[in-house]
Amino acid sequence: MSNLYTIPIALLLAVLCVNCEPLNRAYRAALQLESGITIISSTSQGKKGLTFVKEAHLVDFGIDLVGCRNWSDPNGMDCNAYSGDTLCTERRPVLCTKVDNSPRPAYIILGQGAAMPAYFYAGWNRGHIATTVPVQGSQFANRAAVDAYCAQSFGTGWNVAQFHDGMFISGMNGTTYSGASWTNNAKNQQSGGWHYYSYGDVRNDIRFWVHIKDQPSTCWAQ
Numbered sequence: 539m540s541n542l543y544t545i546p547i548a549l550l551l552a553v554l555c556v557n558c559e560p561l562n563r564a565y566r567a568a569l570q571l572e573s574g575i576t577i578i579s580s581t582s583q584g585k586k587g588l589t590f591v592k593e594a595h596l597v598d599f600g601i602d603l604v605g606c607r608n609w610s611d612p613n614g615m616d617c618n619a620y621s622g623d624t625l626c627t628e629r630r631p632v633l634c635t636k637v638d639n640s641p642r643p644a645y646i647i648l649g650q651g652a653a654m655p656a657y658f659y660a661g662w663n664r665g666h667i668a669t670t671v672p673v674q675g676s677q678f679a680n681r682a683a684v685d686a687y688c689a690q691s692f693g694t695g696w697n698v699a700q701f702h703d704g705m706f707i708s709g710m711n712g713t714t715y716s717g718a719s720w721t722n723n724a725k726n727q728q729s730g731g732w733h734y735y736s737y738g739d740v741r742n743d744i745r746f747w748v749h750i751k752d753q754p755s756t757c758w759a760q
């Protein structure tokens with residue numbers, strides 16, 4: 539069912555049952571659509587959310603590379619940062635992160651880059667990642683609810699991981715801009731995207747929900 543049909547139905551149901559939480563949510567989403575903001579209700583049929591996957595683990599540093607791409611899939615890029623890639627009714631772990639300003643370990647920057655230089659795609663999240671048990675993306679009303687779920691799962695300071703969490707310094711590679719040199723050049727750090735490194739060793743058997751700002755590709759509202 540297309541969203542063109544979903545909007546009037548959501549409005550109708552909201553009038554009938556304003557205090558019912560799921561319908562209320564559909565009503566809010568319909569209002570957002572009416573006001574021209576392209577947030578689509580997670581209760582919309584077929585709504586998809588953005589996911590990452592574990593791409594590598596570097597034993598020497600105890601770090602993971604997480605991102606869009608399942609390298610064992612010959613068909614290429616598996617995530618869709620713009621409209622989501624996994625039905626919100628599916629159960630996936632949430633990728634959570636705790637940023638503690640850990641300096642960048644001396645990992646090597648691989649690849650040629652693409653639209654952006656290679657550093658952009660190999661950022662450092664300045665902390666740790668962990669995955670929750672699998673849950674439906676549609677169970678979260680908004681980002682704050684996902685953050686709260688991460689904190690409930692792992693403790694204070696844990697939040698949902700974001701697409702742009704990886705920070706890079708142009709020219710970083712191996713020991714260049716690692717350790718103290720990373721920290722001392724904090725003013726030159728910029729946000730990357732699509733993939734990043736973090737302390738952790740998360741599961742590799744399933745993709746996980748992540749947040750992205752300014753895109754309608756999350757199961758929850760911003």
Ligand SMILES: *[C@@H]1O[C@H](CO)[C@@H](O)[C@H](O)[C@H]1NC(C)=O
Pocket residue numbers: 646647648649656657711712
């Ligand atoms: C990083 O250094 C390695 C060699 O240590 C080199 O192969 C690689 O191309 C470098 N990466 C970039 C982005 O220059």
Ligand SMILES: *[C@@H]1O[C@H](CO)[C@@H](O)[C@H](O)[C@H]1NC(C)=O
Pocket residue numbers: 591608609610611612742743744745
């Ligand atoms: C990665 O792709 C392979 C090949 O298509 C597939 O068997 C595997 O389940 C995928 N891994 C994840 C975590 O989705």
